[in-house]
Structures are given as C-alpha cells and as structure tokens.
Amino acid sequence: MTQPAANSGSPSSGSPPGASQGGSSVTEPPNKYVRKKRSPVRLGDRIFSGAAVGAGILILVALAAVAVFLLIEGLPAFTADPSDLPGDQNFWSFVGPLLFGTVFAAVIALLIATPLSIGIALFISHYAPRRLAQGLGYLIDLLAAIPSVVYGLWGIFFLAPHAVPVFRWLEKYLGWLPFFDGPTSATGRTMLTAGLVLAVMILPIMTAVNREVFLQTPRLQEEASLALGATRYEMIRMTVLPFAQSGIVSSSMLGLGRALGETLAVAMVLSATDVVSFDVISSTNSSTIAANIALDFPESSGIRLNALIASGLVLFAVTFFVNYVARAIVNRRREFSGANA
Amino acid sequence: MTTISPPPAEVLEARKSLTQGQLPPWAQWSMVSACLVVGLLIGLTTGFSTALALVLGAVAALVVVPAVSWGVEGVRRAKDRLATLLVTLAFVLALLPLLSLLSTVVDRGRHRFDWKFLTDDMNRVVGEGGGAYHAIIGTLEITAAATIISVPIGVMCAVYLVEYGRGWLARSITLLVDVMTGIPSIVAGLFAFAFFSIFFGSGIRFGIGGAVALSLLMIPVVVRSVEEMLKLVPNELREASYALGVAKWLTVIRVVLRTAAAGIATGVTIAIARVIGETAPLLVIAGMATRTNYDLFDGRMTTLPVYIFNSNANPGARAEFGLERAWAAALTLVLIVLLLNLIARVISRVFALPTR
Numbered sequence: 001m002t003q004p005a006a007n008s009g010s011p012s013s014g015s016p017p018g019a020s021q022g023g024s025s026v027t028e029p030p031n032k033y034v035r036k037k038r039s040p041v042r043l044g045d046r047i048f049s050g051a052a053v054g055a056g057i058l059i060l061v062a063l064a065a066v067a068v069f070l071l072i073e074g075l076p077a078f079t080a081d082p083s084d085l086p087g088d089q090n091f092w093s094f095v096g097p098l099l100f101g102t103v104f105a106a107v108i109a110l111l112i113a114t115p116l117s118i119g120i121a122l123f124i125s126h127y128a129p130r131r132l133a134q135g136l137g138y139l140i141d142l143l144a145a146i147p148s149v150v151y152g153l154w155g156i157f158f159l160a161p162h163a164v165p166v167f168r169w170l171e172k173y174l175g176w177l178p179f180f181d182g183p184t185s186a187t188g189r190t191m192l193t194a195g196l197v198l199a200v201m202i203l204p205i206m207t208a209v210n211r212e213v214f215l216q217t218p219r220l221q222e223e224a225s226l227a228l229g230a231t232r233y234e235m236i237r238m239t240v241l242p243f244a245q246s247g248i249v250s251s252s253m254l255g256l257g258r259a260l261g262e263t264l265a266v267a268m269v270l271s272a273t274d275v276v277s278f279d280v281i282s283s284t285n286s287s288t289i290a291a292n293i294a295l296d297f298p299e300s301s302g303i304r305l306n307a308l309i310a311s312g313l314v315l316f317a318v319t320f321f322v323n324y325v326a327r328a329i330v331n332r333r334r335e336f337s338g339a340n341a
Numbered sequence: 342m343t344t345i346s347p348p349p350a351e352v353l354e355a356r357k358s359l360t361q362g363q364l365p366p367w368a369q370w371s372m373v374s375a376c377l378v379v380g381l382l383i384g385l386t387t388g389f390s391t392a393l394a395l396v397l398g399a400v401a402a403l404v405v406v407p408a409v410s411w412g413v414e415g416v417r418r419a420k421d422r423l424a425t426l427l428v429t430l431a432f433v434l435a436l437l438p439l440l441s442l443l444s445t446v447v448d449r450g451r452h453r454f455d456w457k458f459l460t461d462d463m464n465r466v467v468g469e470g471g472g473a474y475h476a477i478i479g480t481l482e483i484t485a486a487a488t489i490i491s492v493p494i495g496v497m498c499a500v501y502l503v504e505y506g507r508g509w510l511a512r513s514i515t516l517l518v519d520v521m522t523g524i525p526s527i528v529a530g531l532f533a534f535a536f537f538s539i540f541f542g543s544g545i546r547f548g549i550g551g552a553v554a555l556s557l558l559m560i561p562v563v564v565r566s567v568e569e570m571l572k573l574v575p576n577e578l579r580e581a582s583y584a585l586g587v588a589k590w591l592t593v594i595r596v597v598l599r600t601a602a603a604g605i606a607t608g609v610t611i612a613i614a615r616v617i618g619e620t621a622p623l624l625v626i627a628g629m630a631t632r633t634n635y636d637l638f639d640g641r642m643t644t645l646p647v648y649i650f651n652s653n654a655n656p657g658a659r660a661e662f663g664l665e666r667a668w669a670a671a672l673t674l675v676l677i678v679l680l681l682n683l684i685a686r687v688i689s690r691v692f693a694l695p696t697r
Binding site: 042044045047048049051052053054055056057058059060062063065066069070072073074115116118119120122123124127128136138139140142143144145146147148149150151152153154156157158200203207231232233234236254257258260261262263264268290293294297298301305308309312315316319320322323324326327328330331 | 417418420421423424425427428429430431432434435436438439441442445446449493494495496497498500501502504505506510511513514515516517518519520521522523524525526527528529531532534535536538539543544557560561564588589590591593594614615617618619620621624625628629646649650653654667668671674675678679682686
C-alpha cells in the first residue's frame with residue numbers, strides 16, 4: 001500500500017488543518033510560507049496514531065491475558081491431590097479421556113466435512129451459473145449464522161432419532177469394524193451424531209476458504225487446459241486442485257480448530273460418560289473438553305473449578321496451535337500467490 | 342512418393358455431424374430427474390420412507406448417467422459427468438440440514454411464539470406459561486455492551502493495520518487477529534470468569550463479564566471486516582485530502598472512515614449476529630436467572646441461548662412446557678440472527694461505494 005507522506009514538501013504542512021479551508025490564503029502576506037522552524041507532529045495525529053497502535057497492542061495483550069489468567073486460575077489443579085479432583089484421579093488422567101473425545105469428535109467432523117466443502121466450493125466457484133454463485137454463497141454462510149444451541153436442539157430432536165435406523169444398519173452390516181461395534185444407542189445421541197452436527201457447523205468456514213482459493217487459480221492455466229480439450233473435470237483436477245492444495249489443507253485445519261472448540265452442540269447432543277471408546281454408535285461415548293466444562297461448570301466449586309479451568313487452558317493451547325498453523329499456511333500462500341496470478 | 346488415400350468410409354460416416362458421439366444438452370438432467378422420480382414412485386408404492394427412496398434415486402442417477410455417457414461419449418466425458426453430479430450433490434447435501442433445521446425450528450417453535458412469551462419472565466413459573474422476556478432483555482443488554490466495547494477497539498485496530506501498521510508488529514497483529522477468530526467461545530468465558538474472580542472473588546456472575554467474554558470473540562470479526570472495507574477506499578481520496586493539507590488523523594476520520602461507513606456497519610452487524618447466539622461463555626460468567634435483571638453490573642443475567650439450553654436441560658416437572666419454551670426461544674433467536682444478516686446485506690447493498 002502506498003503511503004503518501006503528509007508532512008513533507010507541501011508548503012502548508014505546518015499550518016493547522018483549518019487554514020487550508022479558507023480560499024483567502026492567497027491574499028495573505030507571502031511571509032506566511034516562510035517556515036520558522038520544523039513543525040512538530042500535530043497533536044491530533046499523535047493522539048490518533050497512539051490510539052490506533054494501542055488498539056493493535058491491546059489485541060496482543062488480550063491474547064496473552066487469556067493464557068495468563070487461565071494459567072493463574074488453573075495452576076492449582078495441576079498439582080492438586082487426586083482425591084479432590086473429579087473421579088478421584090490426577091489431572092492428566094482426568095483430562096486425557098476428554099482430550100481424546102475432543103479430537104475424536106473433531107476428526108469425525110473433519111472426515112465428513114472436508115470432501116463436502118471441496119464439492120460445495122467447486123460447485124459455487126466453477127459449476128453454478130455466474131449470476132447465482134454469490135447468492136448460493138450467502139446460503140451456505142447462513143449455516144454459520146445459526147447459533148450452536150439451536151444446532152444442539154436440532155441434533156437432539158431431529159437428527160438423533162432419524163439417525164438411529166442408519167446406526168442399526170451400520171451395526172448389522174459393518175459391525176465387524178471396531179467403530180460400529182454397537183450396541184446401537186436407542187436415543188441416537190452418539191459420537192457419530194455429534195460429529196455430523198459438528199460437520200455441518202464447520203462446513204461454512206471451510207467452504208469459504210476453499211472457494212476463495214479455487215477462485216485464485218490462474219485464469220490462463222484454466223483456459224489453456226480447456227483449450228487443449230480437457231473436460232471440466234480434467235481441468236479442475238489438473239489446474240485448480242494442484243493450485244489449491246495448501247489452501248485445502250489450511251481450510252481443513254481451520255475447520256478442525258472450530259470443531260475442537262465447539263461447545264454447546266456437543267454438550268447437548270452427546271450422552272457422555274468417562275471412557276475412551278472408538279465405538280461411534282453406542283451409548284457410551286467420551287465427552288469433549290468444552291462440553292464437559294459447559295455441563296459441569298455451574299455445579300462446580302473450589303479445586304474442581306480450577307480443574308475445569310485448567311482443562312480449558314489445554315483446549316486453548318490445542319486450538320491456538322491448530323489455528324496458528326492453519327493461518328500461517330494461508331498467509332504464506334497469500335504472499336506467494338501474487339507471483340503466478 | 343506417397344499418395345494420400347481418402348479416409349475410409351466409416352470415418353466419413355462419423356464426421357457427418359459435429360455433435361455426433363455426444364449426448365444432447367438436456368440428457369443429463371432429464372436422466373437425473375427420471376431416476377429421482379422413479380425412486381420416488383417405487384418409494385410411494387412399496388412403502389419405503391420418502392427420504393430413503395430419494396437417496397436410492399440419487400444413487401441410481403450417479404450410476405445411470407455415467408454409464409450412458411460412457412457408452413455414447415467415452416470414458417473421459419463419463420468421468421466429467423460423474424464429477425458434475427457429485428459436486429452438485431455435495432451442494433444439495435449442505436442445503437438439507439439448513440432447510441431441515443429452519444423448518445424444525447419454525448414447526449416446533451410457533452406453538453408458544455406469542456405475545457405472552459415475549460413479555461413474561463420465568464419468575465415463579467413451574468409448568469405452563471412463562472416467557473423469555475428476561476432472556477431477551479439480557480441478550481440485548483449484554484450484546485449491546487459487547488458491541489460498545491469491541492467496535493471502537495476493533496475499528497481502531499483495523500485503522501492501525503491499514504493506515505499505520507508496518508513491520509513485524511502489524512504482521513503479528515494480523516496473524517493473531519486471525520488466530521483469535523478461532524478461540525473457542527468457552528475459553529473466552531473461562532477467561533472472563535478467571536479475570537473477574539481474581540478481583541471480585543470466586544463465584545462471580547454478572548452481565549458485564551459476559552459482555553467482556555463476547556467482545557473477546559467479537560473484536561477479531563470486527564477487525565477483519567473493517568480492515569477489508571478500509572482497504573477498498575481508493576488511495577486517491579487519501580491523497581486528495583493530504584494535498585489539501587488535512588492532517589492524517591482528520592483524513593482517516595472524515596475521509597477514510599466516512600467512505601467506508603456502510604461497509605463498517607455491515608461488518609459490525611455480522612459480528613453482532615455472530616456473538617448474539619453464543620451460549621457457552623454466558624453460561625459460565627453470566628449465569629442463569631428466572632427474574633428480569635436490568636443491571637449489567639449486579640447479579641445473574643439470562644440470555645436467550647442460555648435460556649434455550651436450560652429449558653432443554655431442566656425442562657421442569659412438566660417437560661413438554663419447558664421444551665415448548667425452548668423451541669419458541671430458538672425461533673426468536675433464529676429470527677433475530679436472520680434479521681441481523683438481512684440488515685447487513687441491505688446496508689451493504691444500499692450504501693455500497695459507487696463502483697467506477
């Protein structure tokens with residue numbers, strides 16, 4: 001971005017801003033233009049830029065404060081006597097199954113959402129009629145606008161009951177896989193249901209990033225491959241997808257970050273117990289960190305509260321790492337993409 | 342000396358028509374609809390569920406269209422058509438949950454979505470009746486407070502990034518703002534709780550804490566969207582202002598921000614729509630109450646999302662009334678969010694910068 005320098009060269013740069021508004025300056029004596037000394041930076045400028053820098057730094061401070069305050073309040077839990085913590089175990093064996101559940105649910109969501117989001121993004125960027133494309137994009141964005149608690153209600157009362165027959169089918173025909181071991185939960189409020197709800201919730205952000213990347217594909221490459229007789233699918237496979245590889249990776253990581261931190265939908269949909277289980281259709285599921293905090297927080301006090309906050313710190317660290325890597329990939333891409341656009 | 346022999350008869354025959362060896366343009370979608378209709382008919386006559394019949398129809402289309410195309414057009418076109426169908430299917434699949442969710446919410450929420458629901462609170466209500474007035478007030482107050490906190494910070498931060506920011510500080514702020522958009526909402530709530538309980542003692546619950554937690558989630562959204570808008574302001578406008586001798590800070594306020602005002606309003610509305618549905622942080626720091634509490638700084642405050650969560654988790658002795666209230670509140674919340682999104686679109690459409 002070019003930055004015109006306000007205070008260099010121009011004869012009136014030392015005058016207060018109001019002076020330039022009057023047309024009468026022409027009649028004033030010429031010695032007005034003789035500068036006595038180099039003017040200091042205007043007070044307004046100094047205050048304003050100071051405020052801007054301050055707001056920027058506040059962002060850094062806020063992020064640091066999140067980590068620091070969670071650490072202060074969570075620290076007692078790391079060294080607490082196991083008998084005081086939930087389930088009479090030390091902190092790490094308390095948070096372990098939760099961490100497993102968090103990652104497991106997020107991975108299920110990601111496995112469902114990644115191919116779907118690539119498909120949707122391709123549909124909007126390369127298949128849908130130009131005129132409709134933007135409207136269809138809004139429609140997908142609406143999915144992101146629905147509050148997570150409403151997704152939770154929908155998951156309990158619509159998705160879960162409708163998923164039970166599918167789960168029974170999976171148990172009957174794919175029961176030899178450890179994931180579909182069963183017995184099928186009668187309510188349908190299982191890990192797979194939670195993963196489905198999460199998948200729907202992370203679709204919009206993943207689709208948005210994928211769409212952006214697909215649209216950045218160099219036009220000339222696309223046209224060249226079409227001119228050589230490629231079908232649309234071949235054009236996409238040979239120019240769009242290779243170009244978008246890193247973008248797809250980072251959109252998946254963004255989706256992963258969202259899915260890891262999603263609280264209410266999981267807390268409502270999943271009927272959880274304190275286990276580690278790979279079975280995605282039975283009624284014994286591990287909870288997630290976020291859901292566990294939301295469910296236990298109102299009834300907790302003392303050292304248990306500290307344990308919940310410490311588990312929140314673990315979640316913060318994990319999501320921060322995932323998001324940081326994803327954004328770093330996107331930003332590095334952005335710098336390079338100008339070269340071959 | 343080689344002689345050029347005329348092409349054999351079958352090649353000449355094949356060249357008769359340019360469109361030979363291709364399916365006509367209407368063929369693909371008519372085959373798809375035929376598959377769906379047949380699936381639906383079979384479903385209706387044999388008593389399958391309609392949904393299952395449609396799924397079978399879609400699968401049949403995925404097989405029939407490429408097969409026919411393979412026979413007529415060859416394997417490359419067949420793959421192309423399969424890809425087209427799959428991509429379209431992905432989009433349709435994504436719309437299904439949206440439609441199902443909206444119709445479920447409207448269907449179940451309309452029973453109690455009445456004036457009494459909007460004007461009563463839950464004080465001394467056990468079974469039938471009651472409403473969400475206290476939750477609506479709580480939502481509006483906490484969201485307004487969060488907006489008041491985050492908009493100035495967010496706008497100034499975006500001004501810094503676009504107008505002043507250079508070097509490592511600006512780069513790291515940009516990256517961290519992006520990272521901040523991914524902070525789990527429950528972590529924001531825990532932060533507000535940890536922060537305020539150090540100053541006010543453990544067990545603190547009040548509305549303003551919720552506003553602080555929400556603004557932590559809202560600031561990055563505001564920064565992102567305002568930054569995009571400020572970048573759209575043509576540089577000529579800034580240069581013209583500088584050339585007239587206007588100070589930089591006045592230029593930013595009166596030229597840059599004013600030009601981008603519509604975009605900023607859109608971005609802020611979208612940010613409000615995003616945080617107004619947040620439940621987890623408010624569950625942690627704002628708590629739950631049954632009476633209307635107007636005071637942000639004292640006492641527990643219910644918001645609509647927490648109200649929904651609680652009406653579902655503890656529906657009371659007669660569960661059906663609690664659930665009806667939960668759905669009615671969900672309908673209210675969805676309406677508010679959709680309305681905010683609509684307002685944002687209208688603002689950006691009506692007050693858009695004139696494109697030259």
